[in-house]
Amino acid sequence: MILSLILSSIGISLSQESITMVSFEPQHLLTLSSGISSHTVRDEMMSPLMYRGSQIPLAFTYRFRGLENRHTVSFNFDNTELNSSITKTIDDAAVSHYVNNLHLNLEYSGSTRAAVFEDLNTTCFLGARFSSILNLRNHYFLQTNNHMSAEQMTGLGMYLLTETSFQKESNNLLRVEISIPCISYVLLTNRYNANVSEKFDNVDFEQSLLWQLFKKGDFVSFNRLFEVQADVSYIFFVSNHIGFDLQYRLLYYSFAQYQDLFRARVLNNQFLLGMTVTL
């Protein structure tokens, strides 16, 4: 419903503006990227301290550039060891506290041309993004103890894309994307005392929890979850079909897990370099 509202509002704005049509061939772009992914986590349930770490991520992106529309599907993965100021040696959990953070991000965004700024060679697109994020953390402490915590949120929200060409008749372009989910379906909402929480009653703990957890999620909005993702990428082609994609991604969210008791704030920065092919 929100998606249709956003798209219909775009339609209204389109009808009210006179947009200069530019001759354009639709493109399908596939990009495989890697680089460095840096996570900073402050999970009040886990620790008063920040945990940080970097890892080499893997990202896959498909983009469709149509005459009026843009569609993007992307998948992003990394498994990062996070350390804090009290991490001493990774192998000695007796005195060391560290976290393994599995990060998965799957998203789709669709947008329609909303405005063209010819002087700036820039086109703006407005639409919606559907994104699903998992941050699964295993917090190791003392000798044999570990505690799992996680956020899994699937959100639908506003999406803004600008594309800027610095040279006419060139496929090279700078893309800036910003999205903010308005409503999200969140699993593990009550992971404070998760194993005794009311939400977890009637769960069969002898079976895998994935589907059972999925059924027990909650819809949340800005009152419990604020999330923003910004991507800046520059795609430049070295031949008609092959190019490179330099990308910077910032993902931040703040999620109140259990009333006012525990809040998780997660910041993920990524610098990616990818190879792009046009189909």
Add this chain to the structure above:
Amino acid sequence: MTRMTRSSGILILLFAYYGCEQLILDPDPANVPANNFEIFWKDFDRYYAQFSLRHINWDSVYALYCPQISPSTSDRQLFTMFSNIVLGINDMHVSLYTPMGDVYWKSMIPASYPSRRIINACKYVQCGAPQESLFEYRTCQDADIGYMIIPTFSGQGEGLTIADSRYLVIDDILSQWKDKKGIIIDLRGNSGGNSVNAETVAGRFADQVRVYSYRRQKIGPGKDNVSPWKSSFVEPKGSYQFLKPVVVLTSRATSSSAEMFVMAMQVLPNVTIAGDTTGGGVGNPIFRELPNGWTYRLSTEIEADAQGRIIEGVGVFPDVPVITTAADSANGIDRMLEKGIEIIRKSQ
């Protein structure tokens, strides 16, 4: 792209990368005695559920110790203060772990407590080769009675499965013991673990879904912000449930999730709890850590049995009280196990 645009872009990205963390996430609290004390005290203030139950004025703890903290307070002095605080709460689920040692309250269990384990085992059960199973299970000298020790309920399943599959050995054991007239489950040294494992095993003895306990959780920052009472259930699990007489042996060393197992078994009509009162600490503890690397845990719950009796600091009362004294132990007599065998024989 012009050189200026390129430079501006790089500067913006560098600012975003390095500046965001400082802007969005506050810096870590410094590792100084005052911060360590504040965080320690505040965590208990926000998350500990049993102040009223244990008649503790937590603000007075702050008033007493805070003035003693200064930048020159040594680790040893801080350790002594924290130890006194932890021990003063009298909760077996409140503990402190430091390089200088671990501190936890254990005074409810007498120093030389013989009721923690089986005495003179081969007198009562058919001893054999060591078993690789998590449970130790034997046949009593009376071959119609099975005897099993469940030493712990700790462990977590792999992946996103919370129940530890090692506890499913109970299905194998019960399939071998279908013809037994009764089973004795020895929990005397079981200090708990994961309550899900306890419910997994208890379900193999349940005839129907029953409420076995009530709990209330800390749900807000105020000292008395606790949830309404919520029910915990024991329900039939596994392909076969053993519904013939069962005796569960308990002692003061039976605690935490093992007490949840005892409460779950106590509501079943075919089960008798025999032995000493259990340790009296369920509380669902959480672990926390300090800037100096010390770890501590605290209870976030209050647990009551099916009759509504709060067991925190009290324990679960056995249906048939019996203890093995030091004299019994010295004479090779396991009074509790003998009582268990007697109960099963009488019930036939």
